[in-house]
Amino acid sequence: MMSRELPSAGHAEVRIVAADPGAARHVAEVLRSGFAATEARSYPAGADGGTRLHLTVDTRRMAEPVRRPAARRPCPPI
Numbered sequence: 212m213m214s215r216e217l218p219s220a221g222h223a224e225v226r227i228v229a230a231d232p233g234a235a236r237h238v239a240e241v242l243r244s245g246f247a248a249t250e251a252r253s254y255p256a257g258a259d260g261g262t263r264l265h266l267t268v269d270t271r272r273m274a275e276p277v278r279r280p281a282a283r284r285p286c287p288p289i
Contacts, residue, residue: 221271227251232262239264247272 218224225242229235232253239251243266251264 218267221269223268223270225266225268227264227266228256228261230256230259230261235262235264239266242266242268244274246270247274 225239225248227235227238229238235253236251239248242248247269249267251266254263254265255261256263
């Protein structure tokens, strides 16, 4: 068994393997919605297809809130 270096304190290395690339991306998006994380790196999962994503999650920092554009109010009549 190969010895792997551990991630730094407060970080977790996450591997997502799915037959459907969209499913793997969705899981990565859910993780990034809760934690600060790196952009997922994508790799083929094997000869039968599929996708493997790798990302690093910072468990000490929550993700930045999603900023939505302010709702536009109609202009008052002149």
